Amino acid sequence: MKKLCILLIFPFFTFNIVAQNEFSIYKDSFIEQLWSLYPSWASNSGYYKYNYKLNIPDEVNRKEQLVFSENQLAILNTISIDQLTLADKTDFFLIRDFLKNIPWELNELKEYEWNPSIYNVNGDFSYLLNTEYAPLEDRLRTINEKMKYVAAYFEAAKSNIKNPTIEHTKLAIEQNKNSVDVFSDDIPKAVELANLTKEEKIAILENATACKKSVLSFVTFLEKMPNLHPRDFRLGKELYVTKFSQQIQSEYNSDELFYMALNRKKYLHEQMFHYTQVLWKDYFTNKAIPKDTIVAIRMMIDTLSAKHIKAEDFQTSIEKHIPLLVDFINNKNLIYLDPSKPLEVRKEPAYMAGVAGASISSPGPYDKESKTYYNVGSIEGWPKDKQESYLREYNNYILQILDIHEAIPGHYTQGIYANQSPSIIKTILGNGAMIEGWAVYSELMMLENGYGNNSPEMWLMYYKWNLRSTCNTILDIGVHTQNMSKEDALDLLTRQAFQQKAEAEGKWNRVQLSNVQLCSYFSGFKEIIDLREAYKKEQGAAYSVKTFNEEFLSYGSIPVKYIKQLMLNKQK
Secondary structure (H helix, E strand, O other): OOOOOOEEEEOOEEEEHHHHHHHHHHHHHHHHHHHHHOHHHHHHOOOOOOOOOOOOOOHHHHHHHHHHHHHHHHHHOOOOHHHOOHHHHHHHHHHHHHHHHHHHHHHHHOHHHHOHHHOOOHHHHHHHHHOOOOOHHHHHHHHHHHHOOHHHHHHHHHHHOOOOOHHHHHHHHHHHHHHOHHHHHHHHHHHHHOOOOHHHHHHHHHHHHHHHHHHHHHHHHHHHOOOOOOOOOOOOHHHHHHHHHHHHOOOOOHHHHHHHHHHHHHHHHHHHHHHHHHHHHHHOOOOOOOOOHHHHHHHHHHHHHOOOOOHHHHHHHHHHHHHHHHHHHHHHOOOOOOOOOOEEEEEOOHHHOOOOOEEEEOOOOOOOOOOEEEEEOOOOOOOHHHHHHHHHHOOHHHHHHHHHHHOOOOHHHHHHHHHOOOOHHHHHOOOHHHHHHHHHHHHHHHHHOOHHHHOHHHHHHHHHHHHHHHHHHHHHHHHHHHOOOHHHHHHHHHHHOOOOHHHHHHHHHHHHHOOOHHHHHHHHHHHHHHHHHHHHHHHHHHOOHHHHHHHHHHOOOOOHHHHHHHHHHOOO
């Protein structure tokens, strides 16, 4: 029977309603199979149907992923992309790119062999225990079912590991040790509070004890494992170029972005020296400004950085700052903020420790009403000199910009908008460069609209902070593709980017444990700024900051190059 195709004809493009409906049905099927295959990802997205599942990371599971990729790509090849709307085309590309990445990660990157830190179940169980998606009793029953797979999980992990990097091995040991208390403390405490039968309580406690043993057995395995030929933590040029292309999904390749970052660094140094000259007489009355611009900027930054909070007030100062950001944005009418979506500042959970000092945990698209958490790394127990270095880095000025980046109108706000996207594909297959780029863009956008009263001190510190994201790109590409040494990396971060020693050491640690992700800040920022300028030109007198911000975020967390197509072509 011949299908009836109804064509809607508009200037410049044609799309087919039947093709759209078929693609919509396909997307629903794709998502359901995706969640069945990746249950932890599903849970963190607020889809709780598969909470009881814990994938065993063995050859069978890897084969399932490869078959999924092959079958889904075969279906996509039957879809006539020319008959889809532009919005559906972006969904098509996101799904296709995700599926193509699966065999590359499993067959080429093979991180499951050399990165032991990917094996950590503690976060999954902590998430289920602390997310109130169901009564505590039901969550504990689900946790009990999931715990039955933990022993097999870690046995598979042990079998997978071959010549792991020293750095990722150390991280795996540290994170698993620090977070095993979810089984020894958190679950038993929850069992005491729950209305369960005696038999249920005994079974849950026994399984939790067994899980703790499995985690610690994995730790012992890593500590005692002979590793005569550890893999270099550097990814290498060939793998890096491919991963950059697949993850960042920029209009630029990694080499192009590297040189753009070098040019941005030069520009930022010029701006910083300008504000140093403006401020010099206020802070160095009887001292001539040094001819060496780097030295002069460093002296000014060091002076301003002395203005910082006490270590014990770090988290509370963030909590107090959040409502001030809300008031500023509302008064300036920069973007709509939904007051019904809660944000809670909390101490960083143990299972997240070891990589970044501040982060956002956003609710998934299926659980939109849950809290967003602003995770703050603790500096308790640090030596006094290391604490002081950290606090000088996150001084009174920088701490405000950090809150803009992580919370409002940065990651928290973007996460809320992403969950409202009409396409769940655009939310769950989120692009890191768009997400981080928005947070970096939001910092500049706030200052452009008067945040900080246009004080030269705030602008100088903003440029220092923006230099940080710029140097992230130089550092990441330099280390992983150009064999940049630790000495050169620390020179880049401390002397050229004016970072404190503790911050620079932390970033060196991070670049050893991650790759490509550090490029997402500058990459996304640059493409958003370029898009905004093109959008301004197109809109003319009708342009407004609020309209741009809200429309940009309305498309979900997709690559900026796709948002560019949607925003600049919507009238066509």
